[in-house]
Amino acid sequence: MSGHSKWANIQHRKGRQDAKRGKVFTKAAKEIIIAAKTGGDPAGNPRLRAAIAAAKAVNLPKDKIEAAIRKGTGEDAGGDIVETFYEGYGPGGIAIMVEVATDNKNRTVAEVRHLFTKHGGSMGENGSVGWMFERKGVIEVAKAAYNEEAIMEAALEAGADDVIDDEDIWTIQTAMADFASVRDALESTGVAMQSAGLAMVPSNLTQIDTETGMKLLRLMDALDDNDDVQNVYVNADFPDDMPTD
Numbered sequence: 204m205s206g207h208s209k210w211a212n213i214q215h216r217k218g219r220q221d222a223k224r225g226k227v228f229t230k231a232a233k234e235i236i237i238a239a240k241t242g243g244d245p246a247g248n249p250r251l252r253a254a255i256a257a258a259k260a261v262n263l264p265k266d267k268i269e270a271a272i273r274k275g276t277g278e279d280a281g282g283d284i285v286e287t288f289y290e291g292y293g294p295g296g297i298a299i300m301v302e303v304a305t306d307n308k309n310r311t312v313a314e315v316r317h318l319f320t321k322h323g324g325s326m327g328e329n330g331s332v333g334w335m336f337e338r339k340g341v342i343e344v345a346k347a348a349y350n351e352e353a354i355m356e357a358a359l360e361a362g363a364d365d366v367i368d369d370e371d372i373w374t375i376q377t378a379m380a381d382f383a384s385v386r387d388a389l390e391s392t393g394v395a396m397q398s399a400g401l402a403m404v405p406s407n408l409t410q411i412d413t414e415t416g417m418k419l420l421r422l423m424d425a426l427d428d429n430d431d432v433q434n435v436y437v438n439a440d441f442p443d444d445m446p447t448d
């Protein structure tokens with residue numbers, strides 16, 4: 204069992220906000236488009252398998268999944284989207300990774316830089332904080348539905364790397380290549396998942412106080428509101444009294 208952190212809870216909070224804004228389908232489709240650029244057959248494309256699994260987890264309709272694959276492979280128009288990460292520091296020197304999917308990198312980098320500056324952060328060079336994160340599969344399960352022994356057994360038997368106790372949820376982490384198979388295995392055994400997708404997981408967390416946490420969340424919210432931003436990741440260990448609603 205890994206040490207306690209607020210990372211998954213904050214990401215879960217962000218996910219609920221995305222659902223309210225109707226952005227979650229767009230993000231899932233963009234990830235499929237990008238993944239399909241290296242091959243439209245999920246059997247030979249681990250990232251595409253993972254993207255499809257994540258899209259299914261948020262109930263993206265089958266026709267939209269298929270349309271996104273066609274765009275990514277170039278069969279249909281609309282696939283001129285590129286993926287990139289912008290790196291920087293937020294309040295308290297917290298490392299931030301901003302994942303974007305855009306058809307205009309010049310526009311997006313200018314907007315992201317402006318948001319960093321406006322909210323007390325600063326953009327960094329490529330590689331400045333990326334070494335602090337690793338791309339993994341992340342599956343969230345309500346803690347109320349499973350005790351520790353049951354979820355550990357189910358997750359590890361499915362091939363997961365770790366199960367983390369994050370207050371009201373269990374966060375299951377997998378290698379990126381194993382994400383789709385682990386998700387499918389959990390689903391086949393009846394495990395009800397609150398969310399499932401790929402994420403940049405920090406290797407270590409930096410503790411911050413509530414005041415810094417609120418400033419950081421304002422920056423995260425502003426970045427997340429940008430239409431080109433897919434995800435925002437931080438290496439902050441938010442305090443226990445940190446509001447998440």
